[in-house]
Amino acid sequence: MKVVALYKWARDPEAATVRAGGVVDWGNAKMVAGDDDHAVIEVAKTLAEGGELVGLTLGDGDAAWAVARGVDVAYSVADAPYLADEATTAAIMAAAVKHIGGVDVVVIGDAEQQHPAVPGLLAGLLGWPALSAVGSASADGAKVTVERKVVGNIQTVSAGTPVVLGVAAAGEEAKPPGMMQMLQARKKPVTTLSLADLGVAADQGVTSAGTALPELEGAKMLEGSPAEVAAALVAALRSDGVL
Amino acid sequence: MSGAAWVIATDTKYLVSMVTAGAALGAAPTVVAVGPRDLAEAAAESGAGQVVWLEPTAGTPAEAYGPAVAALVTAAGPRLLLASSAAAARTLLGAAAAALGAATVSGAIAVEASGDKVAVKCSRLGGAVVETFEAAGPVAAVCQGYDAPAPGGAAPIESADLGQPAALTIADEHPAPGGGGLTEAERVVGFGRGIKVRADMAMVEELAAALNAAVGCTMPVADDYKWMDQYIGRSGLSIAPKLYLALGIQGSPQHTQGIRDVKVVAAINTDPEAPIFRRATYGIVADLYEVVPEILAALKS
Structure with a gap:
């Protein structure tokens, strides 16, 4: 199978600083590997066995990250900016997947916490189905079989290709590549694409009217002796109907 | 319209x-x-x-x-x-x-x-x-x-008409092991590095039992101390109980993203500046070792 692994397509929310009044300062934060990205490469590698594994990143992130983890061919849409409109991000990805061509499976981080609509949008724009919350996958001829966790159940789903798989990592990466692998990976060529090459624009369908601190900032602080605060807390939780 | x-x-x-x-x-x-x-x-x-x-x-x-x-x-x-x-x-x-x-x-x-x-x-x-x-x-x-x-x-x-569905078929479905019911629990007691030694988890468990709650922890407790297999947080489990009681949890973004769907968060921490108090509904600045036994007593009254 020809499999595209999408990685490093968002910024790390922890790179942002929230200033007075809720103003967000991103500094010059770059696209970084997301929490799910190492699992993306793992799943993509399994599916691409005997085929081709293509890495695709947005922005000027370091492609060696993926090459050192086993990607055969690396593409980057170097001038793709970080966008709030997930539909535009997905449109850039879809254009790149079409440009790469002949792709059977796109594997992308599930990104439930930050950009949860992107995998579904990407599939919608490609006209393919998508499955999210995927933990692992195997190839079976022209089909893929995925295992995923949905509402406390483990579900095995068989899917035809082409298909988009949103992968949720179960934890930290077990064995990151070493320094030697990273150095060797840097020697591999990366094909740089531009938005113009792909015929897409980074125009967003939303404009930000600004950021603010959440209204309900701060807890109701309970004060007194340990016995007093404990009694006050239990009384408050009972009156909220949560005990 | x-x-x-x-x-x-x-x-x-x-x-x-x-x-x-x-x-x-x-x-x-x-x-x-x-x-x-x-x-x-x-x-x-x-x-x-x-x-x-x-x-x-x-x-x-x-x-x-x-x-x-x-x-x-x-x-x-x-x-x-x-x-x-x-x-x-x-x-x-x-x-x-x-x-x-x-x-x-x-x-x-x-x-x-x-x-x-x-x-x-x-x-x-x-x-x-x-x-x-x-x-x-x-x-x-x-x-x-x-x-x-x-x-x-x-x-x-x-x-509505189902149209032409995509080629997706559920081959098998069975309950996931582990997790301790954290994602389904109505109440969860979570603890962080404010719990000093592993034996003190017994106190957390006793409180959880009294609240009919599941027990969860932060990433460092699971990854560094290895006291639990799973943790609550952005890269761990996302939970959505009615009540989350956060014991000795600082409240890093990693952790608070995993509790964003919780209805009521009550936090106990010795540090008045702990970010968890920004997410919490109720806050108590105190030593959890002093307050938890009193909560157990208050629950019995």
Whole structure:
């Protein structure tokens, strides 16, 4: 199978600083590997066995990250900016997947916490189905079989290709590549694409009217002796109907 | 504009709060319910104006009906599309939004009509800020929310054609082992590095038993101390209980993103500046070792 692994397509929310009044300062934060990205490469590698594994990143992130983890061919849409409109991000990805061509499976981080609509949008724009919350996958001829966790159940789903798989990592990466692998990976060529090459624009369908601190900032602080605060807390939780 | 907002639901997660939010555009939203009859009935009582019901064929996941949902949505041409972050719901939202050419944002907590624009307020950066996005054209949003009681009443339920489903088949489904029921629990007691030694977990467990709660922990407790297999947080489990009691937890963004759907958070920490107090509903600045026994006593009274 020809499999595209999408990685490093968002910024790390922890790179942002929230200033007075809720103003967000991103500094010059770059696209970084997301929490799910190492699992993306793992799943993509399994599916691409005997085929081709293509890495695709947005922005000027370091492609060696993926090459050192086993990607055969690396593409980057170097001038793709970080966008709030997930539909535009997905449109850039879809254009790149079409440009790469002949792709059977796109594997992308599930990104439930930050950009949860992107995998579904990407599939919608490609006209393919998508499955999210995927933990692992195997190839079976022209089909893929995925295992995923949905509402406390483990579900095995068989899917035809082409298909988009949103992968949720179960934890930290077990064995990151070493320094030697990273150095060797840097020697591999990366094909740089531009938005113009792909015929897409980074125009967003939303404009930000600004950021603010959440209204309900701060807890109701309970004060007194340990016995007093404990009694006050239990009384408050009972009156909220949560005990 | 009639039926200005559409809600796509594959389960009842945030259903009422999404319908309530969508009604801000002036009309009771239409709910597309992809699931069993129970879901369609819950949608009918959610405050929706109408329910369009797709009943999946046995063994076919909801995601397979992306083309049918996209066709229904594009035929109606709503200004606003909402869905929860449930895996199937946001996948169908993507299919519909792509077909509609809608801009898409996430973390939506409220919607307003703003002149001829739609303004969507989104919780960003793990709840640290609220960003307002304005859209002149159609906009889709993955929502955050809460499980509100249904207002009652009953909207009409109309069955929709399943169209040509995508080639997706459920081959097997069985309950996941482990997790300790954390993601399903109504109450959770979480602890962080404020618990000094492993033996003190017994105190946490005793409190959890008294509250009929599950026990969870932060990433360092699981990854560094190895006291538990799983943790609550962005890269761990996301939980949505009615009550989360945070013991000795600082409240890093990693952790607070995993509890953003919790209804009531009560936090006990010795550090008055701990970020957990910004997310908490109730805060106690004290030594948890002094307060927890008193909570146990108060629960018995």
